[in-house]
Amino acid sequence: MNRQTSRAGELHQPEIKDYAIIGDCRTAALISREGSLDWLCLPNFSSPSAFARLLDPDAGHFSIRPRASFTVERQYVPETAVLETTFKTASGTVRLTDLCPVSDSVGSLLPMREVLRIVEGISGCVELEIEFAPRLHYGRMRAPIRRLTDAVWRCGGATELLLLNCNLELVDDGPTLKATTCMTGGERQHFSLSYVERDVGTIAPIGADADARCGRTIAWWRSWSGLCNFMGRERDMVLRSAITLKLMTFCLSGAIVSAPTTSLPETIGGARNWDYRYCWLRDAGLTMSSLVDLGFHEEASSYLGWLLHATRLTRPNLRILYDLYGRTSVGERIAGWLAGYMNSVPVRIGNGAIMQRQLDVHGQVIAAAQIFAASGRKLGPLEAKMLANFGDVVCKQWREPDNGIWEIPGARRSYTFSKVMCWVALDRLLSLHERGIIDLGARETPFRQTRADIADCIESDGFNADLGSYTAELSGHEMDAALLLLVRFGYKVASDPQMIATYHRIEQVLGCDGLLYRYLPGHDGLKGREGAFGIVSFFAVVHLAERDLVQEAIQRFDHLCAFANDVGLFGEEIEPQSGRALGNYPQAFTHVGLIHSALAIERARRRIAQ
Amino acid sequence: MSASDGFSWYLPLWALVATLAMTSILEASRGLGFSRLSLPFLIGTFVTDQRGRAVVIGFIVYTLGGWLFAFVYFMLFSSVRIYTWWFGALAGLVHGLFLLTCALPLLPFVHPRMASEYHSASAIRQLEPPGFLAMNYGYHTPLSTLFAQIVYGATLGGFVEVANWMNS
Known part of the structure; x- marks a missing residue:
């Protein structure tokens, strides 16, 4: 306060x-x-x-x-x-x-x-x-x-x-x-x-009736908050993030919107204004993990139901985003009559990014299902069949270029992180198969082979030996903060020398006052300079915690939390110089990052205590 | 008794064919990505929350329902003594409109597992509501539903028309 x-x-x-x-x-x-x-x-x-x-x-x-x-x-x-x-x-x-x-x-x-x-x-x-x-x-x-x-x-x-x-x-x-x-x-x-x-x-x-409704609402939220099983030092921030995530859950379908607003600018006065009132599949794996790890199993179940069934209209292919009911008619139009936040125009209604291609989405959805199943919940035979079909799509498409997790406009490229998520898709399917949760049958051998092929490709082309780091694109030299997620998705362990080198390289190239840009400003070819990206800044905390560098992780976590507003909310981006929030607000993905960081710190504390 | 009296010993067979034609269109529209509406699934989830079981139960009940509903169509044909495919199609159109504008919007209030715009966030209901003209299941849902109902009615009317022609 x-x-x-x-x-x-x-x-x-x-x-x-x-x-x-x-x-x-x-x-x-x-x-x-x-x-x-x-x-x-x-x-x-x-x-x-x-x-x-x-x-x-x-x-x-x-x-x-x-x-x-x-x-x-x-x-x-x-x-x-x-x-x-x-x-x-x-x-x-x-x-x-x-x-x-x-x-x-x-x-x-x-x-x-x-x-x-x-x-x-x-x-x-x-x-x-x-x-x-x-x-x-x-x-x-x-x-x-x-x-x-x-x-x-x-x-x-x-x-x-x-x-x-x-x-x-x-x-x-x-x-x-x-x-x-x-x-x-x-x-x-x-x-x-x-x-x-x-x-x-x-x-x-x-x-008095209104006061009673207020009282019931407070009681309902407290009852819901009581389900949160995180009891660490960061509980207040984690719970505020969980409540914010819950507020962005659409209870009629189980979808989770990225943010409740449109066209809050990533650059004040600029044109980086997008409509975020939709559901991005790129958020699926981490969001599911947050819900499950905090003990919100009903929300996790509804979210998985939405991920697997609401996206049916395009199956087995997946779009990068859907509306609340899984529809894809979210074409972009300009609200020319609106002046925009601090004259940041255009104001957009709908999101044209739906036409883009992201190869990571299948991996995100499969990872979400695997996290859900690993928490002891059941996947039905129909769900299992859908997931296996997603694996077929991955095997067919993984070599193709895409727009990447950050929806870079223009020509499609071969992003390392997209390839890693294709690897994750097949790896999680094989894991589910090995545990008897799904039956891949004759697909097992080709899935294993393709997983190995993808790993070979990433290691030979996605790691730049001269830089000593993984890179944003295959055979490239630029950095992408999403590469910090290679640990979270189990592609590498945090103590792996290549990952440590990648972390330092990202910190060196994309770091700014304890924050991280998601990629080098200007990389996306759009006008204006965006702020540091909320969630990737939290990825760095996760990386430090996974390496058991708890004090460094806590310091960085506290530093990031200082950028929240007076009631604990984050936008999509943070302007490093002023600390002002940028982009749509509040941003579910940033709060997911905060939850992940706190959970990673708590896990590290327990490891060290043992 | 002739078909023009509204009844034929082949009526159950025609009813089955019409039901299968309608169901096939609805399922095809799902497979082709036009709509996510599955009436058998919505019916099945009245009695179970297990998806696989709900689909099987729902499909049986839905097929039986479509089969029995054909008798209502034949009563309608008989009452106005019009036994043609186009009148069947018209009846199907009206039936489809009723389904979209009245029956499906009512569903959230009677279905034990369907959320509605009026349920609070605390209600644990897993099925999304159909919305206006069931468009929450895809914007093409009204078209595919009406088309399936029209084919259902036209098939029934067409069979009677053909039977009458063969008997004449």
């Missing part, structure tokens, strides 16, 4: 790090330190936004903040995704509690989606200003706001309806509702924003 002062009447674009996330595992909202809900897509993560001030000042917001200058302290209610923002002014203190209630709306008449905001006077008297300005369809639609009852306002499009229920007297100011109120100690105000699509709208009650 830390403080920041805001001056009265001052409006500015918050830093990416100034946002905290709340959600209900179907969608998520971002709320700034100044109490403004500036991002919310409804009904699901990848649906159009209803509030998007994050990307344009006029694209919708719902703010609750003091009129006078104030300082802010912020925290999540421990072990939950319920956000508490405390505003202190010269005249008093108020606390704003934000949450998406976890409610059973089947056994009740609670709404399809709800954001609940509760303001509580703590001491003195604080004058608050409230602005409710929904702008449906990424800010394109300024639907009129009409009063339904004394307390309820409606704002609707063709198929969707927003209902705001609050006891304050709101003033209709065009497409915006405004109010000011003075909150004194002990006083409470509730704002329930509910949403429905293609159905009859339901109004969520406020007052």
